[in-house]
Amino acid sequence: MIEKIKNAITGKKLSGWQIRETRETSHQLFLAKEERECVRSVETQLFRVTLYQRRKSAGARNDVLGIASFQIGAAELPALEKRIDEAIFSASLVNNQLFELPSQPESLPVVERMDPSLSVKTLDECEERIKKAVSNEKQIRLSAAEFFMDRVQTRLVNHHGLDVEQEGTVLETEFILLAESGSRENEYINRYKRRFLSDFDLEGEVKQSAQFAREATVATLPKTGPFPVLLSGEPLDHLFNPLVARASARLKYNRMVETELGSSVASPGEIKGDSIHVWHNALLKGGLGSYRFDGFGTPGARVRLIENNIVRAFLAEKRYADYLNVPVTGEEGNIEVGPGSIPFNHLLDPERLGGGADGDVLYHLQAFSAFEPNVMTGAFSAEIRAGFEISRKGVRPIKGGSVTGVLQEAIKDCRLSKERVQRERVLVPQGIFFKSLTLAGE
Amino acid sequence: MSDPILSELKTKLPDLIRRLEQIVPTACALYKKSSGTTIRVNRLQESVEPQDPAQGLVVTLWNGQSFFEYAFNRWEWPALEADLINRAKTAAASVDKTRPCSEIDPGPPLAKDFFTKVVQPPSAVSLNDRLAEARKRLNTALAIDPQVVNALSLLEDVTQEDLYVNRNKILFQTLTRVEIIMVVFVSDGSKVTQVHQGTCKNGGLEAVRFSDDEIRAMVADGKKLNAAERLSPGLFDVVTDPEWSGIIAHECFGHGMETDLYVRGRAKSQEFIGKSVASSIVNMFDDPSAVTEAGGFFFDDEGQLASPTHIIKNGILQRGLTDLASAHKLKLERSANGRREGFDRKAYARMTNTFFGNGASSKEEIIASVKDGLYLRHATNGMEDPQAWGIQVEGLWAEEIKNGKLTGTVYSPVIMTGFVPDLLSSITMVGNDCFISGLGMCGKGHKEWIKNTTGGPHLKMTARLA
Numbered sequence: 001m002i003e004k005i006k007n008a009i010t011g012k013k014l015s016g017w018q019i020r021e022t023r024e025t026s027h028q029l030f031l032a033k034e035e036r037e038c039v040r041s042v043e044t045q046l047f048r049v050t051l052y053q054r055r056k057s058a059g060a061r062n063d064v065l066g067i068a069s070f071q072i073g074a075a076e077l078p079a080l081e082k083r084i085d086e087a088i089f090s091a092s093l094v095n096n097q098l099f100e101l102p103s104q105p106e107s108l109p110v111v112e113r114m115d116p117s118l119s120v121k122t123l124d125e126c127e128e129r130i131k132k133a134v135s136n137e138k139q140i141r142l143s144a145a146e147f148f149m150d151r152v153q154t155r156l157v158n159h160h161g162l163d164v165e166q167e168g169t170v171l172e173t174e175f176i177l178l179a180e181s182g183s184r185e186n187e188y189i190n191r192y193k194r195r196f197l198s199d200f201d202l203e204g205e206v207k208q209s210a211q212f213a214r215e216a217t218v219a220t221l222p223k224t225g226p227f228p229v230l231l232s233g234e235p236l237d238h239l240f241n242p243l244v245a246r247a248s249a250r251l252k253y254n255r256m257v258e259t260e261l262g263s264s265v266a267s268p269g270e271i272k273g274d275s276i277h278v279w280h281n282a283l284l285k286g287g288l289g290s291y292r293f294d295g296f297g298t299p300g301a302r303v304r305l306i307e308n309n310i311v312r313a314f315l316a317e318k319r320y321a322d323y324l325n326v327p328v329t330g331e332e333g334n335i336e337v338g339p340g341s342i343p344f345n346h347l348l349d350p351e352r353l354g355g356g357a358d359g360d361v362l363y364h365l366q367a368f369s370a371f372e373p374n375v376m377t378g379a380f381s382a383e384i385r386a387g388f389e390i391s392r393k394g395v396r397p398i399k400g401g402s403v404t405g406v407l408q409e410a411i412k413d414c415r416l417s418k419e420r421v422q423r424e425r426v427l428v429p430q431g432i433f434f435k436s437l438t439l440a441g442e
Numbered sequence: 443m444s445d446p447i448l449s450e451l452k453t454k455l456p457d458l459i460r461r462l463e464q465i466v467p468t469a470c471a472l473y474k475k476s477s478g479t480t481i482r483v484n485r486l487q488e489s490v491e492p493q494d495p496a497q498g499l500v501v502t503l504w505n506g507q508s509f510f511e512y513a514f515n516r517w518e519w520p521a522l523e524a525d526l527i528n529r530a531k532t533a534a535a536s537v538d539k540t541r542p543c544s545e546i547d548p549g550p551p552l553a554k555d556f557f558t559k560v561v562q563p564p565s566a567v568s569l570n571d572r573l574a575e576a577r578k579r580l581n582t583a584l585a586i587d588p589q590v591v592n593a594l595s596l597l598e599d600v601t602q603e604d605l606y607v608n609r610n611k612i613l614f615q616t617l618t619r620v621e622i623i624m625v626v627f628v629s630d631g632s633k634v635t636q637v638h639q640g641t642c643k644n645g646g647l648e649a650v651r652f653s654d655d656e657i658r659a660m661v662a663d664g665k666k667l668n669a670a671e672r673l674s675p676g677l678f679d680v681v682t683d684p685e686w687s688g689i690i691a692h693e694c695f696g697h698g699m700e701t702d703l704y705v706r707g708r709a710k711s712q713e714f715i716g717k718s719v720a721s722s723i724v725n726m727f728d729d730p731s732a733v734t735e736a737g738g739f740f741f742d743d744e745g746q747l748a749s750p751t752h753i754i755k756n757g758i759l760q761r762g763l764t765d766l767a768s769a770h771k772l773k774l775e776r777s778a779n780g781r782r783e784g785f786d787r788k789a790y791a792r793m794t795n796t797f798f799g800n801g802a803s804s805k806e807e808i809i810a811s812v813k814d815g816l817y818l819r820h821a822t823n824g825m826e827d828p829q830a831w832g833i834q835v836e837g838l839w840a841e842e843i844k845n846g847k848l849t850g851t852v853y854s855p856v857i858m859t860g861f862v863p864d865l866l867s868s869i870t871m872v873g874n875d876c877f878i879s880g881l882g883m884c885g886k887g888h889k890e891w892i893k894n895t896t897g898g899p900h901l902k903m904t905a906r907l908a
Contacts, residue, residue: 030788032705037767038509042786044498045516071494074516075447086492090479093573094488144706174887176708178829187708187829191888216830224675254486255591256627256634369825369834374855376627376634381857381908383825383834400832402859402908404672440675440859440908 001074002157005049008080012088015065016052016101018158020295021045024150029123031145034131041120047072049084053091054098065098066091099322103160105299108292112285113168115196122171122197123147130175133206137177139217140210143187145175156297166292171200179213186216186399188367188386193424195286212367212386219399221441222363222389229403229437230347230364235371235382236421236428240335242378242407243278247305248332249316253323256376259311265408266309272413273435274340278306280315281427282333289334289425298330305329309411336427340416347417347433348390362390363439365403378407384441401441410434448473448605451499452614455607458501458523463609465530468504468546470608472743474785478600478619479564481576485584485592490569493600498785501526505533506543509767513786546770548610549745556615556740558733560646564599564620567647572597582654583626586661589668591634594625599647606745615740617733619644619893622652623881628664637664637820637838642736642880642895649734663820663839670854673840675908679815680858681808681900684877686821686837688896691726692796692884693824694833694862696896699728699753700779700791701762705771709828711759719759720866725799726754728763730778736880737795737894744780744789751777753796754866765791783890790886798898801872805900808871810846816907817841817848818856831862840907860906873899 002019009017028040050069057064068090070083126147134142150172155165174191190209194200231239245251246259259265265276282291282300291300296318305313314326321328348364365387373380381404389396413435421430455471462469478493498515510533512526537543564572576595583593598621606613623640637660643649682690695711703709711719720726730748732738741747744766752760765780768791781792809817820838827833835858842851878897885891 026786028788032702032767032771033707036508037705038511038788040511040513040788042513043516044514044786067489068491070492073497076497078446083492090490090492090569093490093570094483096487096489141707143708174889176706178707185829189887254484255629256636258629258631258634369827369832370823376636377855379855381836381855383827383832383857383859385827385832399830400859401906402675402834402857404675404855404857404908438672438675438908440857440906 001047001077002155004077005047005080006157008084009051012084013053014051014088015054016159018050018101018156020048021155022048023153026148026150027120027123029127029147031127031142033144034142045074049087051084051087051091053088057095060095063098064095066094067096097323099319101158101160102162102297102318104162105164105293105297108164108299109283111283111290111292111300113166113195113290115169117197118149118151118169118171122149126173126202129202130206133203134177137206137210139179139181139214141178143176143178146173148172156293158297162297164293164297169195170288171195171197173202175206175209177206177209177213179210179217181214181217184217186213188213188216193288195288199286215397216386216399219397221401222384222387222398222439223361223442224440226436226438228362228433228435230362230431230433232364232431233366235365235368236432237423237426238372239407239432240278240337240426240428241375242373243276243306244315244332244335245375247278247311247313247315249314249320249324249326252314253320261311261313263311264309265306265311266412267408269412271309274414274416275308276306276411277304277308277338279304279336280329280333281336282330284334284336284422284427287334287422287425287427289332291333294331298328300333301330302336303329334425334427337416337429339418339420339429341418342415344417344419344430347415347431360392363398364388364390373407380405380407398441401439403437403439405434405437410437445475445603448475448603451605452612454519455605456612458526459607459609461523462503462526462530465527466503466505466534467543468548469502469530470606470745471499471501472785473499473605474602474782476600476602478598479569481573481597482594483573483576483580484594485580490573496784500785503530503533504546505537507537507541511788515785544770546766548608551610553612556613558617558644560618561648562646563618564647579624579652579657583624583657583661586658587665589628589630589665590626590661591629592627594623596621596623604743606741608745611745613741613745617644617739618646619736620647620650621880622650624652624657624660626657626660626664628661628668630665630668633668635664635667637667640881644734644736644738666852667838667854670852673853673856673907677904677906679812679902680905680907681812681815681817681843681902683817683819683900684875684898685879686818686835687798687898687901688879689821689824689835690865691798691898692793692882692894692896693826693835694865695726696728696793696796697826698828698831699762700793701764701768701772701774702791703828704762705768710831711762711828714759715761717759718757719863720754720757721869722757723801723872724754724757724866724869725752726797727752727799728779728793728796730794732795735795735878735895737793739794742778742780743782746776746778746780748778763791763793765789781892783892787890790890792886792892793884793894795878795895797876797878797896798872798901800874800876800899803871803873805873805875808873808900808902809843809848811871811902812843813845815843816853817843818858833858833860833862833865857908858905859908865903865905868904869901871902873901875899
């Protein structure tokens with residue numbers, strides 16, 4: 001079909017084009033409690049066609065670029081000519097700054113993102129595994145579980161002769177456990193994706209989720225005020241997004257951030273703790289953001305973006321690299337954050353770190369209803385779903401209330417654990433300790 | 443129905459369903475197609491793009507115990523029919539003979555085509571003119587103040603066509619939706635704040651308007667937000683604007699009324715049907731039959747005709763929102779809430795247009811009644827917790843109210859947390875100015891994104907904020 005699209009484009013008044021074919025097969029299993037509610041399979045094949053038209057524009061000093069794209073499936077093939085003509089007309093209306101598509105790269109990196117062992121039987125095995133794992137947990141029952149096993153093949157071609165292919169697998173689950181204690185019942189939702197079955201660790205995830213669910217039945221609200229906080233687990237998935245945003249060529253070009261190379265990602269003032277190092281890493285084995293090539297065909301790479309809190313490079317896909325005249329890094333892959341020097345367990349000790357405003361209380365927060373800092377301002381506010389209050393008196397589980405802060409301010413006094421964990425799209429320290437964040441609870 | 447694929451399916455699917463039901467007790471099919479155009483301009487970039495076509499067919503088989511679905515976007519007859527018959531045989535063979543089987547009611551016979559009323563179809567206005575309109579709004583925003591470093595102006599239209607076929611029904615609907623979104627980025631030199639606003643309705647271009655005054659108000663809000671400080675946490679008397687009220691209705695309460703959660707034993711509301719969950723002046727609805735709102739339709743993705751559901755009546759919880767699977771399992775009366783993200787995703791019980799009903803007070807009366815409190819606007823998101831009924835609503839704007847007057851002092855950002863029944867029971871005044879915002883998209887957890895709307899009038903309550 002790519003050949004048919006190429007033939008249909010040939011002879012049209014265009015300065016460039018790109019076609020991306022995506023073939024996806026998905027097998028899905030849905031359990032309501034322990035019963036199979038639904039078994040699904042999905043097969044799709046789609047082609048995204050992007051057309052470029054360089055032309056003069058009235059009032060513009062330089063040539064401008066018209067861009068338009070459309071997606072088409074095999075069933076719509078009779079409408080191909082019409083869709084191309086409509087896209088060319090759309091491209092003729094819009095004015096963008098010029099940029100060039102890449103040509104065939106000399107080589108593409110080897111990136112491990114495909115597990116050939118996955119099959120339809122994998123879902124049956126997952127069903128058995130989760131039922132067995134839940135049966136091993138006291139006070140716990142399975143509310144629901146969903147499993148998705150996706151295989152995605154991508155081929156990208158453009159008018160410069162670029163022709164590249166890659167394949168990936170994703171195994172995904174969302175399961176909900178219910179814990180009952182006396183009259184209190186609480187749930188814990190766990191959702192995660194992995195590329196390889198060997199990384200899926202359903203038993204380990206059930207065990208930890210069951211613990212969170214049980215603890216929630218006796219958890220109380222945290223105190224209110226500024227406290228030292230250790231974040232681990234789920235909140236680390238998006239914690240560093242505002243820092244990466246400061247190194248984004250797309251946001252820089254669109255004037256949504258005002259960063260210059262050499263500027264700090266921290267608010268002005270003394271840095272008392274660890275400094276932050278951030279890489280864009282598209283080569284991480286099993287990373288969901290790993291790729292051999294990105295949406296333009298740029299080979300995957302690992303590039304340092306932030307060193308000691310200072311922006312050293314912009315994260316720039318081909319288009320924005322051309323616009324800002326900076327090196328091409330490829331589109332955002334996985335985010336890697338450098339380790340600190342303190343063992344994770346030491347970060348849990350409030351005395352070793354001098355305590356906080358309250359003198360001897362530390363909050364270890366592991367799950368929120370949604371923890372997504374505002375990438376523009378760095379401000380974050382999130383409702384606490386699982387955590388602990390740690391003090392000399394002991395440890396008590398907490399749930400409810402919220403934590404708030406501004407990341408650029410908080411990183412001026414933070415500690416990073418020396419151990420790192422790989423999650424879906426990040427490789428980050430296992431724990432990040434902030435000297436002072438605001439909690440609202442009791 | 444000019445689409446040849448639709449015409450072909452309308453002819454062939456009834457016979458396919460009949461053949462499949464010779465193998466399994468129940469079969470049905472849904473063809474979904476969406477098309478449209480998104481025009482997006484900012485200071486530096488422009489695009490006029492067709493919407494990605496979510497075009498495909500999903501065939502659902504019920505073997506008496508479980509559902510089996512096959513979704514795809516390419517087909518050749520009769521190979522497809524042979525493939526589906528094999529899948530039906532597999533589904534039939536999967537029956538566990540030690541467990542009982544049940545029949546699914548296909549509903550009363552009905553063959554009908556439905557269309558949204560469109561006065562000014564988007565396609566009747568040239569792309570050039572629609573692009574010019576989007577550019578005009580952009581340029582208005584950029585000219586208001588030098589602190590506006592960029593803005594995004596979006597104009598979008600989507601036409602969705604659905605064909606549902608089962609043993610008794612052949613239903614077809616065309617829904618056209620239009621949307622205007624404006625985002626302004628305001629910088630004070632050290633911080634960039636974004637404020638977004640817009641309007642989205644089912645209908646033609648006549649259904650949406652966005653004035654220059656609204657853009658000016660957005661810029662003024664952005665400048666204030668850049669100077670705003672964080673709020674000291676505490677319990678406050680608050681007044682929520684309709685947007686914020688809507689997020690409470692949707693996130694804090696609505697998700698917990700989706701009865702697929704009842705089947706999974708994870709909705710607290712199941713224990714409260716017929717009981718008080720809110721102050722007696724509170725009413726809440728889900729209404730897909732409000733078809734001019736962006737979450738409205740004529741029938742859901744499981745062929746159920748749209749009708750309103752009164753969820754909370756004078757403070758008393760009435761009933762939940764069903765999809766086919768949960769209604770069948772729990773023997774509940776169906777409501778039209780079985781919805782899919784696309785042909786390739788599963789149907790779940792989902793909200794549509796969800797909102798608090800009107801009360802008796804004006805906005806001015808409500809604010810005047812607050813001695814010391816906060817006025818909450820610019821809600822950005824919320825998160826459900828149907829089992830524990832915890833609340834999380836985040837927003838950009840908490841403006842101080844002193845002695846019944848807004849003082850102009852703004853805190854930002856702000857998060858509302860707490861326990862749902864405590865919050866709803868604390869409502870002491872309900873406005874008479876219900877407004878439904880169509881900008882929202884809703885996920886089930888963190889996936890399955892669909893369009894729905896939220897709304898309500900101004901509400902006065904007591905809430906924990908930080």
